[in-house]
Amino acid sequence: MRWTQTFIPTMKETPEGAEIPSHVLMLRAGLINQVMAGAYTYLPLGLRSLRKAERIVREEMDAAGAVELAMPAMSPQHLWEQTGRVAAFGDVLVQTTLRRKDRKVSVVFGPTHEEIVTTLALHHISSYRQLPVILYQITQKFRNEERPRFGVLRTSEFLMKDAYSFNASLESLNASYEAMYAAYCRIFERCGLTYLAVEAESGPIGGDASHEFMAPADNGEDTVLHCPACGYAANQEKAEIGARDFVPPKIPLHELRKVDTPGASTIEQVSNFLKCKPEDLIKTLIYVADGRPIAVLLRGQHEANEGKIRRAVGAGSVELAPPEVIEKVTGAPVGFAGPVGMKEKIPLWADRDVQKIINGVTGANAAEAHLTGVNLGRDFTPDHFADLRNALDGDPCPRCSSTLRLRHAIEIGHVFKLGTKYTDALGAKFLDANEKLLPIIMGCYGIGVNRILAALIETSHDENGILWPMTLAPYEVVVIPVKVPDEKLMAAAVKLHDELAAQGVEVLLDDRDHRAGVKFKDADLIGVPLRIVVGDRGLKEGKLEAKWRWEKDSKLIDLAAAAETIADQIRQERLDNARFRGRGKC
RNA sequence: CGGGGUGUGGCGCAGUCUGGCUAGCGCGUCUGGUUUGGGACCAGAAAGUCGCCGGUUCAAAUCCGGCCACCCCGACCA
Numbered sequence: 219m220r221w222t223q224t225f226i227p228t229m230k231e232t233p234e235g236a237e238i239p240s241h242v243l244m245l246r247a248g249l250i251n252q253v254m255a256g257a258y259t260y261l262p263l264g265l266r267s268l269r270k271a272e273r274i275v276r277e278e279m280d281a282a283g284a285v286e287l288a289m290p291a292m293s294p295q296h297l298w299e300q301t302g303r304v305a306a307f308g309d310v311l312v313q314t315t316l317r318r319k320d321r322k323v324s325v326v327f328g329p330t331h332e333e334i335v336t337t338l339a340l341h342h343i344s345s346y347r348q349l350p351v352i353l354y355q356i357t358q359k360f361r362n363e364e365r366p367r368f369g370v371l372r373t374s375e376f377l378m379k380d381a382y383s384f385n386a387s388l389e390s391l392n393a394s395y396e397a398m399y400a401a402y403c404r405i406f407e408r409c410g411l412t413y414l415a416v417e418a419e420s421g422p423i424g425g426d427a428s429h430e431f432m433a434p435a436d437n438g439e440d441t442v443l444h445c446p447a448c449g450y451a452a453n454q455e456k457a458e459i460g461a462r463d464f465v466p467p468k469i470p471l472h473e474l475r476k477v478d479t480p481g482a483s484t485i486e487q488v489s490n491f492l493k494c495k496p497e498d499l500i501k502t503l504i505y506v507a508d509g510r511p512i513a514v515l516l517r518g519q520h521e522a523n524e525g526k527i528r529r530a531v532g533a534g535s536v537e538l539a540p541p542e543v544i545e546k547v548t549g550a551p552v553g554f555a556g557p558v559g560m561k562e563k564i565p566l567w568a569d570r571d572v573q574k575i576i577n578g579v580t581g582a583n584a585a586e587a588h589l590t591g592v593n594l595g596r597d598f599t600p601d602h603f604a605d606l607r608n609a610l611d612g613d614p615c616p617r618c619s620s621t622l623r624l625r626h627a628i629e630i631g632h633v634f635k636l637g638t639k640y641t642d643a644l645g646a647k648f649l650d651a652n653e654k655l656l657p658i659i660m661g662c663y664g665i666g667v668n669r670i671l672a673a674l675i676e677t678s679h680d681e682n683g684i685l686w687p688m689t690l691a692p693y694e695v696v697v698i699p700v701k702v703p704d705e706k707l708m709a710a711a712v713k714l715h716d717e718l719a720a721q722g723v724e725v726l727l728d729d730r731d732h733r734a735g736v737k738f739k740d741a742d743l744i745g746v747p748l749r750i751v752v753g754d755r756g757l758k759e760g761k762l763e764a765k766w767r768w769e770k771d772s773k774l775i776d777l778a779a780a781a782e783t784i785a786d787q788i789r790q791e792r793l794d795n796a797r798f799r800g801r802g803k804c
Numbered sequence: 805c806g807g808g809g810u811g812u813g814g815c816g817c818a819g820u821c822u823g824g825c826u827a828g829c830g831c832g833u834c835u836g837g838u839u840u841g842g843g844a845c846c847a848g849a850a851a852g853u854c855g856c857c858g859g860u861u862c863a864a865a866u867c868c869g870g871c872c873a874c875c876c877c878g879a880c881c882a
Contacts, residue, residue: 230814230831230843235875255874330882356825364880372881439881477873700841735842742842754843763841770846 219693219717223730225262231454238437240675242646243684247744249671249692256366256374263673265694266724270378270687271670272409274689275379282401284352284381288453289334291358291383295324297388301643311372312360318504326765327360332640332662335382339658340646346386349648349658350394350772351605354381356667366494369438370672371628379689386650389666395635398663402431402631409649409670410795413630414676416442417452419525422508427547431631433673438626443609452609455525457622459605461612464574469706471592471688479588482579483553488588492579500572500592502555502582504544504564507533511547515600519576520607530567530604548583556580557598558589568600569607594661623648629666636660644742678801684745685768687790687798693726695784696746698738700753702731711752714762717781723788746790747798750784768801 227248236242244250249264252667260268276286295313298304299578303361304311304326312327319340328334343349359378366372383394406413413433420427430453432442443457444450482491489496501519504511505527509538514527530538541552548554549561557566560583586649590682611624638657641647647655671690678685688694695718697709708729715727726746741749751763751772762780765772775783791797 227814229815232816234810235815237876252874274813303882308880310881361881365878367876596878698841703840732842733840733842735840736842740843751841755841 219726221726221730224726225687226740226744229259229741231510233434236369238368238371238676239679240371243675243679243743244369244672246300246745247684249744250370256363258370263692267671267690267694268667268688269407269666270690271485271694272349272377272379275405275665275667276356278401278405278408279354279379279381280552280782282352282397283352284398284401284555286355287353288355288357289338290330291327291330291360293328293331293334297337298326301333301640303333309364310361312362312600312616312634323345325511328663329359329361330378331355331357331380331637332382332660333644336640336644336646337662339384339641340644343384343646345563345657346646346648349384349386350390352381352383352394352398354379354663354723360421362716368439368672369386370668371619376666376776379665381663383663385659385661385719386648386656388659391635391661395633395661398633398661399429402633402665405665406431406433406630408689409674410678410689410798411630411674414451414707415441416444416633417456417625418632419453419455427635430629430634431633432627433630433677434625434627435673436626437676437677437710438628440627442610442625442627443616443622444625445615445622447621448615448618450462450615450617450622454608454624455523457609457620458616459570459607459684460616460618462570462614463486466574467576469576469618471593472766474589474591474597475507475588476582476584476587478586480586482586483551487581489518492588492590494579494590497722498575498577498579500557500575500578503559504539504547504555505536506539506543507531507536510564511539511543512565512567513533513547513555513557513560515566515572517569517571519775520571520610523606523608524603526604526606527567530602530606531565545744548581548737550581550583553586554581554587556583556589556592556593559583565602566598566600567602567604569608571607572600572655573603585802588663590602597658607638627660628676630673631663633663634661636662636720679745683740685798685801686745686747687795691724691745691747693744693746694724694742694750694788694792695750696726696728696741697750697752698728698734698741700734700751704754707752709755710757714750714784715779716753719764721781721785723785748784748788750780766797768798 220371232242233245236245246548250260252258277522284447303652314325316325356379358375360375363372363374366374383389411433413431416432418428418430441454443452455657479491482488485499496516501516501518503514503522505514524536544552545565547562579588579590580592583587602603609622615621617620638659641657646658648658650656675684697711697715699708715725718725745767747767749765756763758775761774762777763772763774
């Protein structure tokens, strides 16, 4: 392809509003163009990379035994009502009404396709002999994100690979899950991404029923905890905290005192007012668990983890209590709850770290007042201790004796054992070998294809532009004739281009009549892995100059065998991204 | 949905507080010339309803009111 024939609108300056590297570079390199908040046109270069990611996903899905189909973006709203997901998605669901003569049809633009694929199973799967089967598609999904942001990372329309397994037994589900998990590892590997498979909230099945594939990146919206020593990794919702050994220091216990704290109700206000540290405060949160109030005690600097609370309490639902419940239970306005002298006797659940607080500070269950010198055992005794808070950087690993590291990450994939949620709701059953009618067991497996590109750029760029791995690069080689008006030089460049193309190499010929510097800058910006410079200096000696985007120095190659040499190197790099992976280490 | 910010040729910005000549600058684009290995130089040119609507005024990019769009932080995220 000649540069002058295609459409690559690069920009020297960063458009207003783009902040994170992937967004800035995708715009500057002419990969995408914004249409509105959360909607982008993929320009020729961006589309080429997107298609490459898509192709890798497709190849690995096929290799893992999944079969491709294509479901429509539009589906009838009643399907989504049957599964309760019109309410569950709320405003995120894109809905519209179609007029068809005198009728009106309510339709949903699919944010995902469980309802549709399960209905398909309902129609066509009735016997265990048809199972297992894994169906997948790679299609546009629609979600009305309340706040689209970070360029292509969070948009209202995006390309997603969604796969669904239909299984007759849990063992079969586990096998499908393992197959998808392994395929995901190969996909992200081939895309040149560094990733973690982290444990995530597992829903109805429990156990190891859900993993998120995360690309660690400073600008990621998700938070994961990772133990470099043993490899334990989980998202912050799920991450357990290991044993916290604690020897109580031998310091004298203060007397319990009630002090006025006018206007101070938050942790920050109270610790400022009383000149103590947040970790000395016993944060007391009133939750309603399955309709009953409970108190959750945490150290001041910690955040409650509602999932952990729900599991510890064994409740179906847990939410922060409304003000009137808090006032009724504590006898005080919101902000002054404490475990000592609460008006009503409700279960006290304490996070394990509360045991470390000596001479603590807590709400007095009275307006504008706190207690100081509060001590566990003497002044209050929790009914239960449990792990109730979000894990933090430096917390003990739950699997080994090391400590957890907190990292931000971009979620690029998710595998999930769904169970029978949708087959129950829609009545998709099969007859097993014993002639018993059972709901089909499902798994679902998603990959955000656009996010593969964003995550790659986010973690693979330098001050000049993108560093693509060969497997995702929009073009594999860029040939730059240094002087376009020089006919001999140009002829050599065209010949190389044609020979490379004939060998199946994706080659871009920068035939623009610009100064060399301009073309070098653009080549770096769009990140083509291999750059071949055709210049008069080298040409005199029958040489071309080859430079890998991520390496510092260029090498001379013989003009005579150039196409062969380059094609061989490209083919090798396509296989394993080995040079790319070694970037920066030479 | 709460808080903050921005809107001026294709892109990045100045001008707005303190109303007043023909609305500037850099990049890009076009023409001619000189150049040609890391975003060249000279000369010239095209390109703007100053986000939209209304108001105040002799006069509005500038002041007032309303609306819209975009961005950032937070909340939310099957």
